[in-house]
Amino acid sequence: MSYFNKTIECMSFEDKKQLLSKNLIDVVRRVYNNVLPYKEKMDEIGLKPSDIKGIDDISKLPFTLKSDLRNNYPFGMFAVPQDEIIRLHASSGTTGKLTVVGYTKNDIENWSESCARGLYGIGVRKGSVIHIAYGYGLFTGGLGLHYGAEYMGATAVPVSSGNTARQLMLLKDFKAEVLCCTPSYALHLIDEMKKTGYSKDDLSLKYGVFGAESWTNEMRNTIEKELGIKAYDIYGLSEISGPGVAMECEFQNGCHVQDDMFYPEIIDPITLKPLPVGEEGELVFTTLTKEGIPLIRYRTRDLCRILPDRCECGRTTLRLDKIKGRTDDMLIIRGVNVFPSQIESCILKCDDRISPHFHITVDRHNNLDRLTVEVELAPEIAFDEIQLIQALTQKLDSDISSAIGIRAKIMLVSNGSIKRSEGKAVRVTDNRK
Amino acid sequence: MKVKQIAVFLENRKGRLCDFAKILHEANINIKGMYIADTTDYGILRVITNDNDKAMKVLKENGFNTTVTELIGFKVADKPGEMHKVLKLLNDSNVDISYLYSYSELGSNQAAILIKVEDNDFVSKLLLSNNVEPFIEN
Known part of the structure; x- marks a missing residue:
């Protein structure tokens, strides 16, 4: 077995604990001194940076929510x-405001390292051609993997998303070994390959991320069968960095967290108490090494569990x-990321000819x-001309998509005609599951 | 010369048009003229009934989004060139027609035409002064 960073990835439990403790003490001191919302949160519960003596004290610290980032938009955290x-990146917030994150030079380097470790762990090496079909831009997907690929000396192809015909041509001509995209886009590529007469043998792909x-x-x-x-x-x-916080190794048995940088906890989302390893709850991350926007116990809202056993690959993460x-x-x-509340706020302010009732289907x-x-x-509203409906639909379409x-599709x-519910409105039907 | 029309918003859903007809049937309302403008997702049903006020009321009560529009209605003789005469007159006076449909049951020698225009008063006067026969139904 070889590793991108064996010292860190295979570190003993005792050494890891020491490293995490040292980094936690450091990040708590940094946020207390430099980020006013953290000073306020800690002062409120009477917690001083010196009360944090090691990683076991992490549960004393207050949580961070997406709303903290929104309330301190854009750079207050x-x-x-x-x-x-x-560098700045941003993702959707629950209302019109984006969630903005900033990276120092070291942050970009650490993020690149985290992606590089992940890519190496599945077999990517210097010289591998990596076709990156995640969006490039404010979204972290494209640039995150791009820097990771370059960091390890692989050849990054920054295709970004869209234009499937061109993607297939480049995959074939550049002989990419690695395809990075959303899993649903991978399925779409497979469909397009069938339509346009590409077979998996035309491509040189070995790995998908x-x-x-x-x-x-x-x-x-x-995907594995169709693309070989x-x-x-x-x-x-x-919020934590971008892609590469965690990634599967060649054994495909859970995502290895780069836990020297991003320390995970699982909490009960109701009581907010930490749960023992192996139990399912909300995933919470503390960024131990980040400088630009370090976050303490950030609640991801993702439901997950930490796997209790050791991986065959030998990593201890x-x-x-x-x-x-x-x-x-x-x-x-x-x-x-799409929040129904974003759509709701558009609908509420778009036009008085529509009612506040809506339903989302995915x-x-x-x-x-x-x-x-x-x-x-709205009641009493109808149109006698198609173009009036189309104009209203287009207005909603452009408000919502921006x-x-x-x-x-509006x-x-x-x-x-939209079913009213008695309790909490059921606004979303997700047929993908 | 002005004719009241009810426009009903219909999303393309199975049974919607049938529901509409059922409601008017149960309220004993007669449909005199009917036209559907459709897209993939929606239809607009334009109807003229023998009792528009009652039709509006029962349709609203049954969850249909409806609106009343005033159109211009006129008669043309049922022979070649008659329609062209009127349309030429409107065109020469720069009247834009948003939509047009014909209305049956006048007998065999005449047709009733309904048009949506911007300025009903202007168009009424224009047609009347050119001896176009008004069609007054409601």
């Missing part, structure tokens, strides 16, 4: 002066089981996620 920040949305083992089997590759899961979120769901109503559509058509938003007309970052429906 940053722990360094802005001239130390060399699929993430940014949850996928099933059935999808894995299909081994398909690996990758986990990440921009903690491993995550498949993500089981969310503790909030966030949807992941084509790798983009399904998969030709292996691509499709989002449909049914919106009720808020959530992807296109939704369907106006009669007033009263």
Whole structure:
């Protein structure tokens, strides 16, 4: 077995504990001194940085929520002066505001290292051609893996998303060994290959790195069979760094967390108490080495468990089981985070000819996620001309797609036709599961 | 010359049109003219009934989004060139027609035509002063 960073990845329990403790003490001191919201949170519960003496004290620390980032938009949670920040990324927030993260030079290096360790762990080496079909831009997917690939000396192909015909041509001509994209896009590529007469033998693919949305083992089997590759899961979120927070090794038995950088805990989402290893709960991360925007006990809202056994690969890093769901109503559509509340706020302010009642349906058509938003007309409103309906639909379409970052199909429906619920409104039907 | 039309918003869902007809049937309302404009996702049903107020009421009660529009209705003789005469008149006066449909049951020698235009008063006067026969139903 070989490893990208054997010292860290195979570190003994005792040494790891020492390293984590040292880094936790350091990050707590940094956020207390440099990030006002953290000072306030800790002062409120009477916790001083000196009370944190090691990793076992982590549960004394307050949690961080996505709303903390929103309330301190855009840079209020940053722990360094802005001239130390060399990159910004952002992801959707629950309202119109984005969740913004900033990276120092060291942060980019550590993030690249985390991706490189993951890629190495599945067999990628210097010189491997990596076709990166995640979106490049504010979304962390594309650039995260790109830097990871370059960091280990592989050849990065920054295709970004879209234009499937060109993607297939480049996959074939550049002889990429590694395909990085969302699992649903991989399925879409497979469909397009069949339509356009490509066979898996035309390609040189060996490995797939699929993430940014949850996928099933059935999808894995299909992708592996149709592309003739081994398909690996990758986990990440921009708040913690981006892709590469955790990734499967060649044994495909849970994602190895780069836990020297991103320390995971599982908590009960109701009582907020830490749960023992092996139990399912909400995944929480503390960034131990991050400088730009270090986060303490960030609640990911992902439901997951930490696998109790050791992996055959010899790494001692903690491993995550498949993500089981969310503790909030966030949807992941084509790798983009979408909150029903974003759609709701568009509907509420878009036009007084529509009612506040809406329903979201997500399904998969030709292996691509499709989002449909049914919106009720206000009472008393009707149109005698098609173009009036189309104008209203287009107005909603452009408001919603600019808020959530992807296109939704808008369907106006009669007033009263969306089922009213007695308790909490059931606003989403997800047919992908 | 002005004719009231009810426009009903119909999302393309099985049974929706049938529901509509059932509601009017049960309220004993007669459909005099009917036209559907459709897209993939929606239809707009334009109807003229013998009792528009009652039709509006029962349709609303049954969850249909409806609106009333005033159209211009006129008669043309049932022979070649008659329609062209009127349309030419409108065109020469720069009147845009948003939509048009014909309405049956006048007997064999005449047809009733309904048009949606911007300025009903102007078009009424224009047609009347050119001896186009008004069609008054409601």
